[in-house]
Amino acid sequence: MKRFIPETRAVNVVKRFTCDELVELLTAYLEDVLDRPSHDGVRAHLSCCEHCERYFEQFRATIRVLGDQPPEKLPAGVRDRLMSAFRERHGG
Numbered sequence: 001m002k003r004f005i006p007e008t009r010a011v012n013v014v015k016r017f018t019c020d021e022l023v024e025l026l027t028a029y030l031e032d033v034l035d036r037p038s039h040d041g042v043r044a045h046l047s048c049c050e051h052c053e054r055y056f057e058q059f060r061a062t063i064r065v066l067g068d069q070p071p072e073k074l075p076a077g078v079r080d081r082l083m084s085a086f087r088e089r090h091g092g
């Protein structure tokens with residue numbers, strides 16, 4: 001008997017992330033250290049999720065303002081503020 005697995009088509013090509021997972025991965029994404037399926041998954045999510053796309057733009061802009069520092073050097077306060085701004089707008 002064939003086992004029923006939903007959405008098998010896309011699973012091996014691009015990883016799917018929830019918005020929360022995506023936020024956690026943005027730093028790695030900007031550093032270009034994700035593996036290919038994750039990297040493509042983040043990009044795919046950003047292209048179809050308005051909230052995360054806007055958050056990503058804000059995240060990148062903030063890093064630029066701070067003077068091209070690597071994202072991991074982002075002060076914890078700035079990161080927290082972005083996170084909570086994102087969560088508020090996202091409704092939880």
Ligand SMILES: [Zn+2]
Nearest residue numbers: 019049051052
């Ligand atoms: Zn999202």
